[in-house]
């Protein structure tokens with residue numbers, strides 16, 4: 001019998017067709033609303049593979065009940081929505097979609113830097129709301145980007161792609177990472193700094209770390225206090241890497257100048273969230289990798305990863321390769 005794959009969101013027919021060539025496929029029939037927990041649990045219990053979104057919680061409860069499950073293909077590079085330790089213990093391969101979204105996410109990061117520094121969100125609202133009175137010297141005057149210091153926290157592939165773009169803006173690039181990247185230092189002219197020194201020296205602090213036990217809450221009150229009052233905090237990683245109450249406080253007290261946020265501790269962010277009320281905050285709805293081209297590539301990659309694992313071949317991307325070794329893939 002063909003394996004059964006459950007897809008937790010309505011996807012284009014082409015992608016579903018691709019899956020149908022080697023599997024029975026069930027789909028949660030909404031493009032915008034996440035699958036309800038009870039449906040997800042029921043489907044996972046009979047699935048060999050899950051095609052999952054970042055909004056699905058693939059936790060111990062789900063994994064323990066999913067007796068047939070061999071693979072979870074997550075549509076994204078991050079996988080903090082999945083209990084990878086438990087999956088590994090149970091022999092479930094966890095696949096993600098790195099690399100193909102690197103440039104798209106780096107583009108969005110530059111856009112957020114530009115939006116925050118040059119007050120583009122405010123400017124746009126001003127014109128649309130008919131509040132543009134005249135050209136005047138300090139009207140919507142923001143902060144320059146060029147020749148400023150960019151501090152990248154989390155120098156993975158996306159960080160490197162941001163550094164590359166920043167050079168085009170004549171920015172000075174600092175980075176902080178768990179381990180140094182001599183190759184990136186040479187190729188991109190990025191200079192390593194301790195976390196504290198990076199915070200003190202940067203005009204734009206960009207957060208690109210995965211969310212882990214080590215990074216959760218690393219941007220807290222003390223971190224924001226170390227930043228310059230003229231500096232901006234840009235988060236394109238996960239909301240929980242920053243302590244939102246501390247960020248709000250730093251913005252209110254003028255300890256930092258502004259923020260560009262593509263991610264929030266709770267998503268979708270509530271419309272009455274205090275961060276949305278601040279004019280120096282540019283909020284975006286978690287769209288780092290959201291270009292049509294890249295989302296297609298990500299969906300294709302998930303389908304390929306599912307097909308590989310379910311037909312006994314190694315997938316293109318796997319987060320817990322020890323699972324494959326054990327099953328001799």
Ligand code: GLV
Nearest residue numbers: 075076077078289
């Ligand atoms: C998006 O946040 C991703 O992890 O791909």
Ligand code: GLV
Nearest residue numbers: 134135136137139
């Ligand atoms: C601005 O438009 C200028 O001409 O300086």
